[in-house]
Amino acid sequence: MNAGADVTRTIPDRVVVVGGGTAGWMTASYLKAAFGHRVSVTVVESSRIGTIGVGEATFSDIRHFFEFLDLKEEDWMPACNATYKLAVRFQDWRRPGHHFYHPFEKLPSVGGFPLTDWWLRNGPTERFDADCFVLASLCDAERSPRRLDGSLLDRGAIDGGSTPMGLTMSEHQGATQFPYAYHFEAALLAKYLCQYAVDRGVRHVVDDVEDVLLDQRGWITSVRGKESGEIHGDLFVDCTGFKGLLLNKALEVPFVSYQESLPNDSAVALQVPLDMRERGIPPYTQATAQEAGWIWTIPLFGRIGTGYVYASDYCAPDEAERVLREFAGPAAADAEANHIRMRIGRSAESWVRNCVAIGLSSGFVEPLESTGIFFIHHAIEQLVKHFPDAGWSEHNRGMYNSAVGNVMDGVREFLTLHYLAAERSDTQYWRDAAHRPMPDGMAERLERWKVQLPDTENIFPYYHGLPPYSYMCILLGMGGIATSYPPAVGLSDDTAAQKEFAAIRGRAGHLIESLPNQYDYFAQMRKGSLR
Ligand SMILES: Cc1cc2nc3c(=O)[nH]c(=O)nc-3n(C[C@H](O)[C@H](O)[C@H](O)COP(=O)(O)OP(=O)(O)OC[C@H]3O[C@@H](n4cnc5c(N)ncnc54)[C@H](O)[C@@H]3O)c2cc1C
Numbered sequence: 041m042n043a044g045a046d047v048t049r050t051i052p053d054r055v056v057v058v059g060g061g062t063a064g065w066m067t068a069s070y071l072k073a074a075f076g077h078r079v080s081v082t083v084v085e086s087s088r089i090g091t092i093g094v095g096e097a098t099f100s101d102i103r104h105f106f107e108f109l110d111l112k113e114e115d116w117m118p119a120c121n122a123t124y125k126l127a128v129r130f131q132d133w134r135r136p137g138h139h140f141y142h143p144f145e146k147l148p149s150v151g152g153f154p155l156t157d158w159w160l161r162n163g164p165t166e167r168f169d170a171d172c173f174v175l176a177s178l179c180d181a182e183r184s185p186r187r188l189d190g191s192l193l194d195r196g197a198i199d200g201g202s203t204p205m206g207l208t209m210s211e212h213q214g215a216t217q218f219p220y221a222y223h224f225e226a227a228l229l230a231k232y233l234c235q236y237a238v239d240r241g242v243r244h245v246v247d248d249v250e251d252v253l254l255d256q257r258g259w260i261t262s263v264r265g266k267e268s269g270e271i272h273g274d275l276f277v278d279c280t281g282f283k284g285l286l287l288n289k290a291l292e293v294p295f296v297s298y299q300e301s302l303p304n305d306s307a308v309a310l311q312v313p314l315d316m317r318e319r320g321i322p323p324y325t326q327a328t329a330q331e332a333g334w335i336w337t338i339p340l341f342g343r344i345g346t347g348y349v350y351a352s353d354y355c356a357p358d359e360a361e362r363v364l365r366e367f368a369g370p371a372a373a374d375a376e377a378n379h380i381r382m383r384i385g386r387s388a389e390s391w392v393r394n395c396v397a398i399g400l401s402s403g404f405v406e407p408l409e410s411t412g413i414f415f416i417h418h419a420i421e422q423l424v425k426h427f428p429d430a431g432w433s434e435h436n437r438g439m440y441n442s443a444v445g446n447v448m449d450g451v452r453e454f455l456t457l458h459y460l461a462a463e464r465s466d467t468q469y470w471r472d473a474a475h476r477p478m479p480d481g482m483a484e485r486l487e488r489w490k491v492q493l494p495d496t497e498n499i500f501p502y503y504h505g506l507p508p509y510s511y512m513c514i515l516l517g518m519g520g521i522a523t524s525y526p527p528a529v530g531l532s533d534d535t536a537a538q539k540e541f542a543a544i545r546g547r548a549g550h551l552i553e554s555l556p557n558q559y560d561y562f563a564q565m566r567k568g569s570l571r
């Protein structure tokens with residue numbers, strides 16, 4: 041404990057970010073874009089302690105992050121081996137050979153009811169997704185969402201436009217649904233954003249932080265680097281990953297585990313070369329169910345990122361690596377395995393006194409719906425929205441912690457639904473998955489979803505980034521929980537619904553004919569010749 045200066049007397053215009061992973065450099069670059077030279081930003085990162093090294097698929101909302109930094113796709117995508125993501129493809133979750141997509145596409149409504157209600161009334165087919173969403177068919181056909189002239193798949197698909205200062209994702213939710221997200225190499229993105237930030241005045245210190253110094257009230261006055269000595273600041277952002285060096289270790293903020301409802305606590309990852317000309321570049325993340333978890337497959341430009349997320353109570357690390365290598369095939373023979381222990385849950389509060397944790401230090405759930413970077417982006421937006429002044433308002437800090445905590449709690453519930461609804465029961469892992477404890481309030485909501493598909497009134501009541509149609513996709517796709525449709529749909533004429541189904545089939549057929557594959561699209565982007 042250090043009796044240094046009382047930091048609460050100054051206007052916080054010195055921000056010190058500890059950690060140089062995706063969270064650290066996203067934070068530093070965004071704060072610079074927001075506040076320019078009115079706030080100094082220093083990033084301290086160790087060259088000895090590695091970053092997590094994975095984290096490659098995103099939400100579509102991430103486009104607002106790049107827009108805020110005034111970055112166009114052509115600026116950053118080639119540098120990060122980035123590709124487009126139209127959906128997550130869930131493979132073998134119902135039974136071997138079955139798949140469905142969770143896409144970035146709003147669900148049409150007919151007669152005031154979601155199209156899925158009319159689909160249930162029709163007598164369910166194997167593929168609700170291809171019947172109700174255009175993107176499902178584009179994924180099966182492995183099409184790019186943009187034409188070779190750069191135009192978007194549906195000229196009428198308007199984005200909500202770039203997010204003006206102050207408009208956060210939560211305020212933007214529901215306005216429009218942009219049709220794609222990205223896959224990118226997390227380490228390359230951190231490197232790209234590091235250069236972006238340093239070019240705009242961020243101070244970059246490469247050093248190991250060995251000590252966190254506190255004043256008599258427990259506020260951080262400085263961090264001490266092994267070589268660089270003390271680095272003083274007003275606001276300290278903990279981006280040190282799962283260890284939570286500042287928030288959990290120095291300030292002893294407790295961690296709330298989600299483990300009882302989400303048991304997957306381990307992963308093993310491989311980077312596998314991809315012959316794109318031969319194989320093409322699928323426009324989706326794939327999650328393939330396994331005996332004790334699931335394997336992600338993320339297609340990047342030139343390689344595949346893949347990894348087995350599993351529960352160590354049901355599978356040992358060496359078995360997980362064997363399963364993954366068998367799944368990845370001969371192309372993975374020379375790839376080095378990266379074994380990871382995951383801390384599942386969140387810090388009780390991500391902002392305490394003058395320390396804010398962003399990234400894995402704040403909280404994390406398994407990457408089944410690619411939410412880690414969404415958590416980071418959301419937290420950064422909220423930090424700008426609630427940036428402190430010399431008063432360090434407790435109400436302001438409380439609103440930040442509620443917004444950030446609710447986002448992670450809501451995603452926890454959404455992921456729990458995946459396991460409760462999965463039809464698979466061929467191993468003890470899957471039999472247990474159907475009966476895991478649910479987060480508070482979820483049991484009642486699940487009973488309602490059996491009678492009426494999820495809508496804005498009956499899903500997790502706080503902003504968490506996922507719209508009702510996402511819940512419908514998981515319920516109808518996983519097949520393990522019976523759902524029904526409102527009697528009013530059964531009593532109403534379905535002519536308009538049949539027209540909508542036909543229109544979806546027609547648009548999908550036309551787009552498959554007119555859109556290129558991703559390899560042709562990105563090969564042309566790299567030549568700088570999008571026509
Ligand atoms: C298996 C797995 C798969 C994932 N897949 C996805 C995905 O598909 N999509 C997604 O959005 N997210 C995903 N994530 C989450 C994503 O990887 C993270 O949210 C993201 O990489 C942010 O990590 P971070 O910057 O918080 O931590 P890290 O990447 O761990 O960075 C920590 C940084 O802190 C530094 N550091 C630590 N201690 C010190 C010290 N004492 N002194 C100085 N520096 C220090 C390190 O050097 C490093 O730079 C995944 C996570 C895991 C575990």
Ligand SMILES: N[C@H](Cc1c[nH]c2cc(Cl)ccc12)C(=O)O
Nearest residue numbers: 099100101127128142143144505
């Ligand atoms: N905020 C939404 C969340 C969302 C909508 N559809 C999907 C599909 C997948 Cl695979 C992940 C997240 C979402 C957005 O980012 O578009």
